[in-house]
Amino acid sequence: MAVTARKTDYFPYLLLIPALVVTIIIVAWPVIETVRLSFTDASLKPTENFVGLHNYQRMFARKFPETIMRTFYWMGLSVSLKIILGVAGAALLNSAVPGRNLFRVLVMPPWIVPIAIGVFIWSWMYNGQFGMISGLLQRFGLISEPMEFLAYRQSAFLSTIVTDVWVGTPLVTVYLLAAMQGIRSDLLEAAWVDGAGRFYRFRRITLPLIMPSIATMSLLSAIWTFNSFDIIWILTEGGPRNATTTMIIDTYKTAISRFKYGEGSARAVMIVLFLSLFAGFYFLMISRIAKKEVGND
């Protein structure tokens, strides 16, 4: 192609400069600096000393494996719920019933409004004395006394998940709905002519065809959920007794609330390691999907 005929062409690199400069200052350099800080005793004091693996040893001596397990448990539950609700929601909104355009519009608000504002509202609803959820459960006789959802370890854990699912479900639903709409209608019609029922068509045609989208969305959703900060911080700040302290919350508490930059950085490095693992999976998956599509065409 004529535009790229010259041997060494600097034009594309010039085009990349703005994006590269911003990304290096705000993302790449901080990542490297985090790794460096994780080997120091950096804190509020002006000097910092190299301490080797000390921060990592301390971290693992202090229930860090437990925090990792909790993070994955929290993420796993939240992502599964989002995907289940998302697939069900997309299937429902994909059906040709009157009013579906309106329903599609109504699904998005939890994702559109600032996350923090939505979480304020949830925090009111979880209130034990006057909150809606406790009140309704009492009305239906499911609990006998007011329940302060954010005060107990297990209920706080589940409450933060429910709010996270509330924020994340709209995007998953709309994304999977778009995937379902991308299915060629002649496939479904052919099956219909052959007498396949609605549920059979969904299970045998729709579901397999949107599987790549479900897989992609699951992984992306896992990454976002792993990074989820606002929701837990506003609802519980990681409590009660660390029941909702995920790795991100743990890092923030160590570094920002307690000014232990070195130890906080060691935790951040662990997060980056896990995220690179996810990223590796993600790229492997999209290249697999791309290959499959080339093979099918």
Add this chain to the structure above:
Amino acid sequence: MINKYRWWEMLLIYCGITLLLIFLLAPFVEAFVVSLRPIQALRSIPYRFITENMSFDAYHSMWKSVPLLWLYMFNSFMIAAAVTFFALIAVIPAAYAFARFEFKGRDGLLTAFLAINMVSGAVLLIPLYKVMKQLGLLNTYFAMIAPGAAFSIPTGIWLLRSYLLKIPKELEEAAWADGASRLYTLRRVILPIAMPGIVVVAIATFIGAYAQQFLFALTFNSVNELNPLPVGMFQFFGRQTIVWNELMAASLVGILPVLIVYIFLQKYIVAGLTAGAVKE
């Protein structure tokens, strides 16, 4: 007809949709009802959805309790708009480079940009704080704008690149053959054609930046007059006795503009969010 439903199928579908919408919208309804309740009724036990003496009083009194509400809303819009503007300046040329040119390290660089998507700002707060401090940007709008823009660049590049890939190359080749410079071609040939794609990227970036401005503002800014809506409200939230009806009223007024924008632009927003889900 393939799309004809039996009555019980219709019923099931509507029941399912209703349940989903109740879960997603109940908090907003509850927030609205709470904003109407007098403060004494908020402490009534047992819980009642409708109480006596409901009124819009909280919508008047909140301006005294949250005197800077207008400013918070303005700041939120300002920050999100600036994030979008700076992100686009970086995204448009980069997406063009990735879509049109073959150069050494292209695939590696594109992968690197996508990998950035995986890291969140919360992980990098410590060094970011140092960067902002060294550049003297703490407690300025820019401390909240720059990280937001940087973290929305990768998605923007990805979205716009796939849009640009669909534009036929012949157009540029024709311009090139006519002796137009490449920068001119980008500005006068590509940009106008790519405008729908750019609009989608801009709206998606704006919505994302508007929804996620809590963390950076909380950490990098301590000047109340510069706070975006979520952090401004968070201070109100952190007080000993929370005046819930005013908090809910202020929250609803605060999110109203973005909901209105959403209703008008929802086609573009959904397009921006779902690009990539559909096979071409």
